[in-house]
Amino acid sequence: MDTIILLTITGVGLGSIYFLVASGLSLIYGLMHVLNFAHGVFLSFGGYIGYEVARIIGIETWTGFVTACIAGALAGGAFALLTELLLIRRLYNRHIEQVLITVGLALAAVALFGGIWGHDSIPLFGPEWLRGTTGMLGVDVPNKNFIMILGAALVLIGLQLFLHKTRYGMIIRAGVENRSMVTALGIDVRKSFALVFTIGGIVAGFGGVMASYYFNYISPSLGQSLLIFAFIVTVIGGLGSIGGAAVASVLVAILQQFANYYVFGTGDVVVVVLLAVVLLVKPTGLLGKKA
Amino acid sequence: MKTTKHLQWIIGIGVVALLALFPILPIPIPGILPGNTNTPGSLDLLILCLLNVGLAITYRLLLGVTGLLSFGHALYFGAGGYIFGIMLMELEMPFWWAVLLNLGFGVILAGITGAIALRVNGIPFAMVTLAFGQAGLVLVRKNSEITGGGEGLNITKPLQEIGLAFPIRDIKYPFWIVLTIIVVIFLILTLVEHSRAGHVASAIRENELRINVLGIKPYFAKWIMFVVAGTLASTVGMAYIFANRAILPHAVSAELTIAALLMVVLGGLGSKWGAVIGAFIYTILNNRLIALSSSDFVTGLPDFLRIPLKEPLFILGVLFILVVLFMPGGIHGAYTRAVAKLGLRKQAKNEEKLAA
Numbered sequence: 001m002d003t004i005i006l007l008t009i010t011g012v013g014l015g016s017i018y019f020l021v022a023s024g025l026s027l028i029y030g031l032m033h034v035l036n037f038a039h040g041v042f043l044s045f046g047g048y049i050g051y052e053v054a055r056i057i058g059i060e061t062w063t064g065f066v067t068a069c070i071a072g073a074l075a076g077g078a079f080a081l082l083t084e085l086l087l088i089r090r091l092y093n094r095h096i097e098q099v100l101i102t103v104g105l106a107l108a109a110v111a112l113f114g115g116i117w118g119h120d121s122i123p124l125f126g127p128e129w130l131r132g133t134t135g136m137l138g139v140d141v142p143n144k145n146f147i148m149i150l151g152a153a154l155v156l157i158g159l160q161l162f163l164h165k166t167r168y169g170m171i172i173r174a175g176v177e178n179r180s181m182v183t184a185l186g187i188d189v190r191k192s193f194a195l196v197f198t199i200g201g202i203v204a205g206f207g208g209v210m211a212s213y214y215f216n217y218i219s220p221s222l223g224q225s226l227l228i229f230a231f232i233v234t235v236i237g238g239l240g241s242i243g244g245a246a247v248a249s250v251l252v253a254i255l256q257q258f259a260n261y262y263v264f265g266t267g268d269v270v271v272v273v274l275l276a277v278v279l280l281v282k283p284t285g286l287l288g289k290k291a
Numbered sequence: 292m293k294t295t296k297h298l299q300w301i302i303g304i305g306v307v308a309l310l311a312l313f314p315i316l317p318i319p320i321p322g323i324l325p326g327n328t329n330t331p332g333s334l335d336l337l338i339l340c341l342l343n344v345g346l347a348i349t350y351r352l353l354l355g356v357t358g359l360l361s362f363g364h365a366l367y368f369g370a371g372g373y374i375f376g377i378m379l380m381e382l383e384m385p386f387w388w389a390v391l392l393n394l395g396f397g398v399i400l401a402g403i404t405g406a407i408a409l410r411v412n413g414i415p416f417a418m419v420t421l422a423f424g425q426a427g428l429v430l431v432r433k434n435s436e437i438t439g440g441g442e443g444l445n446i447t448k449p450l451q452e453i454g455l456a457f458p459i460r461d462i463k464y465p466f467w468i469v470l471t472i473i474v475v476i477f478l479i480l481t482l483v484e485h486s487r488a489g490h491v492a493s494a495i496r497e498n499e500l501r502i503n504v505l506g507i508k509p510y511f512a513k514w515i516m517f518v519v520a521g522t523l524a525s526t527v528g529m530a531y532i533f534a535n536r537a538i539l540p541h542a543v544s545a546e547l548t549i550a551a552l553l554m555v556v557l558g559g560l561g562s563k564w565g566a567v568i569g570a571f572i573y574t575i576l577n578n579r580l581i582a583l584s585s586s587d588f589v590t591g592l593p594d595f596l597r598i599p600l601k602e603p604l605f606i607l608g609v610l611f612i613l614v615v616l617f618m619p620g621g622i623h624g625a626y627t628r629a630v631a632k633l634g635l636r637k638q639a640k641n642e643e644k645l646a647a
Contacts, residue, residue, distance in 0.1 A: 228422065228425050268425070283410050
């Protein structure tokens with residue numbers, strides 16, 4: 001019983017990280033139909049900038065952690081905005097080319113990060129409390145899980161409020177639903193593309209700092225390795241659905257934890273099997289409306 | 292158009308004949324090959340070029356012909372290499388049995404994964420194939436007692452023992468064998484492309500809705516293309532472990548698929564010849580860039596120039612972005628545009644003559 005509780009909570013913690021990558025990815029895909037291979041790069045970039053900032057203030061202090069989160073989010077957002085303006089914008093509606101551009105960007109950026117910060121991972125340890133555990137329901141839960149869950153919950157609430165309560169959010173939601181109809185109503189959906197990209201980048205950059213404190217290291221390929229799970233999560237959750245991404249993130253991560261513990265570390269393979277099953281039963285994903 | 296097609300084949304046959312002579316003729320190609328063509332270093336690089344050609348032309352059947360953006364193509368390449376190696380080393384199977392069984396396995400693997408992945412289209416298809424490839428990579432990494440894990444799988448047995456008799460140290464023979472395999476794969480792909488299913492596949496790329504309206508099921512044609520591309524890629528994988536006598540987890544990774552994507556886009560999706568040229572350029576460029584990154588010239592530069600220049604993948608990534616942005620259709624596209632321009636000029640001249 002103890003193990004089940006522990007695995008569930010750590011699963012939700014890991015799922016929170018997946019959600020931070022997958023939510024932006026899903027939003028970008030839902031509105032723009034761009035598969036953003038460079039999304040992991042936004043995450044790594046945020047992580048590195050966060051690390052540099054935290055190093056100045058003090059990695060082991062709470063102020064250092066919070067400032068790192070803000071700096072990482074800003075860095076990720078700026079990188080994403082530039083990507084949209086300089087590269088993606090030139091290739092509107094040419095989806096394959098857009099994917100190719102992001103693939104090239106991801107390749108170049110990961111290599112560049114490796115050149116700047118080294119190809120090996122940099123170990124990183126946060127505030128004392130993050131490394132400790134808290135007794136809960138009879139098990140010792142690593143504290144970092146709570147912070148991850150809190151961060152992801154804040155992002156989820158923030159995104160939902162933005163999408164449902166603001167005018168831009170409504171345009172984005174309407175655009176995901178039916179882009180040509182929104183355009184027909186005289187609203188230029190393309191103006192919100194840069195916005196969606198920036199939001200995705202902010203969330204990913206924030207996720208980068210969170211992930212580096214969660215895994216206790218930062219490396220050039222950290223983002224890209226998380227990206228693969230984020231892809232799986234977005235397909236299972238339904239492309240373009242934030243709620244779907246949230247549900248699928250937690251589902252995938254918990255399943256992974258359980259399979260890793262009980263079925264000889266087969267977590268990653270089980271996740272792919274789940275993906276195959278979802279595709280066979282419901283190709284649009286759990287909460288997706290259209291393929 | 293007909294004459295350029297013929298010309299391509301004549302040049303192709305000429306190049307293959309020239310390549311076949313490389314191991315016995317000491318031709319220096321400075322700047323491209325590390326030494327004369329018959330030195331082991333150059334032949335190693337040429338074998339890698341040929342294997343990459345195999346990877347690129349099979350990948351083009353998916354992306355260039357059928358319009359399927361797969362990120363899991365390396366899975367079939369790696370599976371071919373690894374399973375072939377395991378059959379020879381662990382199971383001690385006779386060579387030709389291993390070849391046959393491996394081909395069969397390639398068909399089954401591509402058949403099953405393709406059938407599932409093709410349930411979705413476009414970008415979701417790309418994500419699903421990526422996930423399958425990733426699962427393959429995880430399996431290779433985790434089962435290190437069979438696959439060698441990060442160290443890779445090595446064929447340590449002498450080839451005579453597995454039923455092939457030629458001097459192992461002599462790299463000439465692997466070179467010729469790989470060349471033959473790649474030429475055969477090229478011919479098979481040409482046949483497949485010009486078959487009925489091939490025509491349906493290229494029609495699907497242009498307009499899938501229309502194929503549906505015509506009453507043809509696109510799913511089956513796409514599946515056939517996927518299985519052919521996967522099986523041939525696993526054959527290239529077998530050739531890889533045969534020629535290099537070792538295989539690393541990189542062979543199953545998404546990075547290798549992305550490398551194939553780079554080659555194909557660089558050369559141009561429009562033709563197999565483009566993919567061949569793209570693969571050669573990519574391989575040699577990658578090799579030269581690694582040499583560049585450790586050269587005295589680069590290490591002496593200031594930081595802001597040195598850091599990007601010592602990362603070959605950075606330069607390749609930037610080059611790739613530039614090709615996508617400014618050179619649609621890659622090298623093949625640029626070539627056809629140049630030919631068309633020349634043709635127009637000739638036509639204009641003829642008309643002028645007629646008018647005068």
